[in-house]
Amino acid sequence: MIMGRLGILRGKEDNLVKDLKESTLSFEKLGKKYGVSRQAIHFFCKKQGIKRLLKPRGHQTEECHLCQKLIQISRRPYSEFISIHTILKETGASKAEYSHHLRILRDRGLVSQRFGKFRSKKLEEAYAIYFTERLQVHTIGRKFGLKNFHAIIRQHRALGYDVPPSRYGRFGCGKN
Numbered sequence: 001m002i003m004g005r006l007g008i009l010r011g012k013e014d015n016l017v018k019d020l021k022e023s024t025l026s027f028e029k030l031g032k033k034y035g036v037s038r039q040a041i042h043f044f045c046k047k048q049g050i051k052r053l054l055k056p057r058g059h060q061t062e063e064c065h066l067c068q069k070l071i072q073i074s075r076r077p078y079s080e081f082i083s084i085h086t087i088l089k090e091t092g093a094s095k096a097e098y099s100h101h102l103r104i105l106r107d108r109g110l111v112s113q114r115f116g117k118f119r120s121k122k123l124e125e126a127y128a129i130y131f132t133e134r135l136q137v138h139t140i141g142r143k144f145g146l147k148n149f150h151a152i153i154r155q156h157r158a159l160g161y162d163v164p165p166s167r168y169g170r171f172g173c174g175k176n
């Protein structure tokens with residue numbers, strides 16, 4: 001037998017049986033732990049007829065209603081400017097649930113790194129107008145009581161947000 005030949009496992013079989021039954025450590029890792037090959041562990045496990053535990057599969061985003069809803073929202077135009085407030089309202093999620101599922105989606109690259117971080121409901125509304133209407137930036141700012149919407153836009157651009165040129169300026173009839 002491999003074990004007998006190697007002689008390393010003698011006296012440690014009980015521990016190995018316990019590890020095989022109660023942990024999800026790979027044969028390779030157990031081999032390292034017990035100083036034998038991966039194959040030796042595999043052989044031992046088979047010989048003892050041990051049924052191993054399945055590794056937890058992790059969060060299934062395709063089957064998660066909240067994750068799917070978040071992905072949907074993130075695909076809208078300018079979704080990085082949708083506030084957390086709005087997303088919570090649309091999904092009905094609690095803040096804790098939201099952060100948990102969003103982190104999974106970000107880690108797996110299923111939403112952009114900036115999606116779901118926007119805090120200001122007021123700025124969300126100001127940007128919604130900025131993206132769709134031909135108004136001067138300061139006119140929009142004034143409407144929302146924002147002293148310097150220009151500077152805010154500059155800051156967001158510097159942070160990597162994709163802010164298009166003002167629709168007002170784009171048609172060549174303003175100084176934006």
Ligand SMILES: [Zn+2]
Pocket residue numbers: 059060061064065066067068101
């Ligand atoms: Zn989820």
